[in-house]
Amino acid sequence: MRRAVAADSPRISRSTFCERRHQDKLSTGVRNELRRRAEPLVPGAQRAGYERFVRAVFTGRGGALDRILAGATGIGAGRVRGVLRHHGIDARALPRDLTAEQWATLWNAMPR
Numbered sequence: 001m002r003r004a005v006a007a008d009s010p011r012i013s014r015s016t017f018c019e020r021r022h023q024d025k026l027s028t029g030v031r032n033e034l035r036r037r038a039e040p041l042v043p044g045a046q047r048a049g050y051e052r053f054v055r056a057v058f059t060g061r062g063g064a065l066d067r068i069l070a071g072a073t074g075i076g077a078g079r080v081r082g083v084l085r086h087h088g089i090d091a092r093a094l095p096r097d098l099t100a101e102q103w104a105t106l107w108n109a110m111p112r
Helices: 020-033 044-059 065-073 077-086 100-109
Strands: none
Touching: 044 065, 044 100, 065 077, 077 100
């Protein structure tokens, strides 16, 4: 049951529940680790197609990468599993589990 709070009662600061210093260290660490690559993994001319591919895979159905890729690309599941196996990518993975390098590898390996 929620207690009613009087309109004139002071608000409780967010810092009461979380340590602000930790958040600052985390965001500083993330900022320090993000660097632009000297050479992109996917050529600029292919960027629009690559982005459509990634969007289709992330929004695709299937429950595992092999089935999601098969549905998103229209390529047979057996062929998709062969590509994944050849490149050492777990067919049971999810799109969120892939590294940037693996995404680029799949983009280049999948027939278009």
